[in-house]
Amino acid sequence: MVKKLTAVAAGLALSTALLAGCGGNDNNGNNQAASPAASGFAASQGASAAADNPYKDPMEISVAFWDADAEIAKIAKDPIAQEVLQKFNITLKPVNTTWDDYAQKIQMWAASDQLPDIFAIDAIGTQYQRKWVEQGVVKALPDLAKYPNLAEYFEAPDIKGLSVDGKYYTVPRRMFPSVDWSALDRVVLYRWDLAQKAGITKEPETWDEFEAMLEAITKADPEGKRIAGLTTTQNKLIGGLFWLYGNPVATSDGSGSDFKWIEEDGKLVPAVFSKKALPALQNMRDMYDKGLIDPDIALAKGSDSYDKFVSGKAAALLSGGGFVNFNGEIYEKRWKTAYPDTDITQSVKVLKPLVGPDGERAHAVFKTYWSESYFSSRVDDKKMDRIMALYDYILSPEGKDLLIYGKEGVDYKVEGGKKVMIETASLNEKYPARNFLRQLVAYETSDSYDMNNPLIANESIRKEAVDYIDWVLKNTKVPDYDIRLTYMSTPTKDKFSVLDQDDLLKVMLSKEPVEKAWNDILKSYKAKGLDKMIEEVNAKAKEEGIQ
């Protein structure tokens, strides 16, 4: 009898332990089973560590990054990535996140004290990021004097402005050297081949010309596919186009927390709520009512929209990622299979920033970075030093060259101060983890806009890209605004979000007149404390001497 009871009790205890074990999730490096890729070269690290090497002790660093499992697994096939990691005697342990779940996962890990050593998220300006800093969830960066490339990196005005009481808590993932380059992150591609078939002879430069072109294409429908007008890859992007009609400072990255402020009638107000909003909204609504915008735009999804555009079911596409996505998502994945004998740059054009009602050519205005690296407060100083050293190297000229162009003398040579590629095959295949390693620290998308850089593989598209950004830098100007106001913290502002893309869609699809629809939206923002936030920001700006 006792035996029976003991056996049953032991069985129950075992099953309970199993259940409890299934529920656990250890992201703090306690799990010694690293990925095959990471452990594969870890063995060789010990041998290579010289006695005087400051990095002689091997170190495992857990990293939460988009698709980290797959990205870190590629390290085993990438001699360059292995070389860089061996230099610092680091093994990376992947903690997977995806584009669909990263925000949720990281917040859950933060709440349950399970954050990995490094994690990637776009959280600047949000309530929870402020709490992470205040409540010691994330570790402050050490003195950057020891890391010259990182120190230089933090000199950009909108990155420098991120300090909290003189300390930095994040390394922003920079894309562009200046705000002007954000013209690249909301580009409109249009089907010039179909426009020509519809009788258009001049590439559009004004809003009227752009609308006339869309109208011509949708009416003529040259391929008989019941072509729609403008569509987008995701709704987050639409403010980046429609606010450009006379209210460009209102453009935002879609996070809800990076809205910019302008002075109007002697008072600072968020640009989205300025008087200039109504004409921009009316212009957008007119376009929708005339059938120049895809009726399904509110439900747009990335891959479907790319398909729609390439297959000739949409005349224009508002897309993120500039010419890099133009090359990757449009050309590589779709166009070259569908139209193998066509030069894509003759059929698809990128819209130049249009001349707005004020006579200015405006483009979207963002921060120079998108998303950031944070470091768990559990990371000790020794590990933090190793991470900073890795980051510093990746940002150094040597690290950059290695991760962009490959090995000198093998993949490229320098002639007359210019890099000339020797390797003709795709470097992405030869060094499949190098982009992950680069992007762990910074995107530096601007590096791709160089005729020597092979990242935009199609040379015609690369040429267009280089010409486009040159043209933008010469012909457009960034409107006035003070980034300090965007970063400013006040009790109401910290809880306030402006998801203008949602508001634009509401106005676009509303059956009410634009003014009435917009006033209803304003009312709901006022109920959430808009006026109080404006008061607080004005008072604090005065206190801090910001005009």
Added chain:
Amino acid sequence: MADPTTARAPRRSLGKTILQYKYFYLMVLPILVWYALFSYGPMYGVTLAFKTFNYGKGILGSPWTGLDNFKTLLTDPEFRTAFFNTIVISVMKLVIHFPMPIVLAIVLYEFSRNKARRFFQTILTFPHFISWVVLAGIVMNILSKDGIYNQIAMLFGADPSSPLVDERAFRPILYITHVWREIGWDSIIYLAALAGINPELFEAAEVDGAGRFRRLLSIAWPGIKSTVSVLLILHVGQMLTQGASFEQIFNLYSSPVYSVADTIDTYIYRTSFTVGGDFGYMTAVGVVKSVISLVLLWAANTFAKRMGEQGLY
């Protein structure tokens, strides 16, 4: 002297009962451990509704704020919209959807032979096994610019439009697609109840001259009435969660229809993860929903008992 038939049996202590049926209780133990670990244990998290969450201190160590979160909730216009939508969508789904599987079961039982019944049952049950992510894709394709809906609408001269972004059309789409997905699955239990009725009763009624309608009213309906009442109570209890199904709405809605589609669950999700709301406040929102569900369950149970049915407890 007490009547031996009405005298109560002497009460046995719980300990003695457990000892007598020890092996049965041991078999139940894993389930109890499961509930304790994963259902009752995490309930301490509900205290967060009365706190402001502090990452460093965790749920237990976070400072108490009394009813502040609930006060904020009352003044939050988006919560009010979400609350109203949850009630409307749940009630309408209950009213529209609940009778349909009963009708379907009766129709299938009464009007089709065995093979045809199985065929229709399989066809109608199948959508239940497709996730809302996939079904939403199908619905979107049907209602998109190139979808069947617009192709027919354009034949009659209408401009292409997407009903999924139309405030007037969105809720009816929710109701229709919900019925489409669940009607077959929900009818199974009624079919089982109907199958449990003694066929001789139907035969006898037929001999007595009862028509189809009379047989349904006097034999089939009383036979499944108690099942209907238990399922009604269960549906009401889950009305605010499964009624205003998160997956369905989340996969179908977009910002132009938030005013008619944002429910408490989608509101919590959007605010917590997209904008970054306070966990304490979001827990308070969840607690309100649970309390309402509890009240509804109690009301439905009482109603069922008053109607002479058994109820759940």
